[in-house]
Amino acid sequence: MIFEFATAQRILFGCGTLRELPGLIPGTGRRVALITGSSAERVAPVFKALKECGAEPAAFSVSGEPTTDRINTLARQAREQQCDMVVAFGGGSVIDAGKAIAALLTNTRDLMDYLEVIGKGEPLSEDPAPCIAIPTTAGTGAEVTRNSVLLSPEHNVKVSMRHPKMLPTAAIVDPELTLSMPPEVTASTGLDAFIQLLEAFVSAKANPLTDGICREGIRRVSRSLHRAYKDGT
Known part of the structure; x- marks a missing residue:
């Protein structure tokens, strides 16, 4: 590769x-x-x-x-x-x-x-x-x-x-x-991050290095975005 x-x-x-x-x-x-x-x-x-x-x-x-x-x-x-x-x-x-x-x-x-x-x-x-x-x-x-x-x-x-x-x-x-981001901005930019991670993970140009970053990023967004939306952290 x-x-x-x-x-x-x-x-x-x-x-x-x-x-x-x-x-x-x-x-x-x-x-x-x-x-x-x-x-x-x-x-x-x-x-x-x-x-x-x-x-x-x-x-x-x-x-x-x-x-x-x-x-x-x-x-x-x-x-x-x-x-x-x-x-x-x-x-x-x-x-x-x-x-x-x-x-x-x-x-x-x-x-x-x-x-x-x-x-x-x-x-x-x-x-x-x-x-x-x-x-x-x-x-x-x-x-x-x-x-x-x-x-x-x-x-x-x-x-x-x-x-x-x-x-x-x-x-x-x-x-x-x-x-200090408003909740709606946290939600939209957080979903943007999630989608870009997902796109990179399934891309035909994916490689072992990007796969590792995407897996960890998807986990982190999935467990943290709702909390960040609610209280900013």
């Missing part, structure tokens, strides 16, 4: 791991594009952590599913502010946006040149800027994948920007960030 397994370069998992963010910012004076869909209050600890380690954060907001036009606009604004790194703090849509913006910081052609299906699907010519993904929901697993799913309203379709180098530099997976 021949198979490939690729994920984020580094994964930090556990309650309180958000505190490790400053140690992942190389050097001082980095201009960080902070991509978020959260309120100013919720993202304040991330902003503060970046400032304390000598970085200069510039906040960019993503509301709902990221559109191709919005990503082009945010990438241009981030380049104008000379951002050289991305931190994406939010759900799967925010992290998809962050990965795309990290790629477009160093690959400055129009987004359409890199999109599958509706675009040219061309590979990136330069490595993306470093990207740290901090998910605040379960579900998509966007923090450990090498594509960004974007909505094109013009074509009425979701498409991917995809490249092996688009894997995040690091993923901080802190379960404490999910405790």
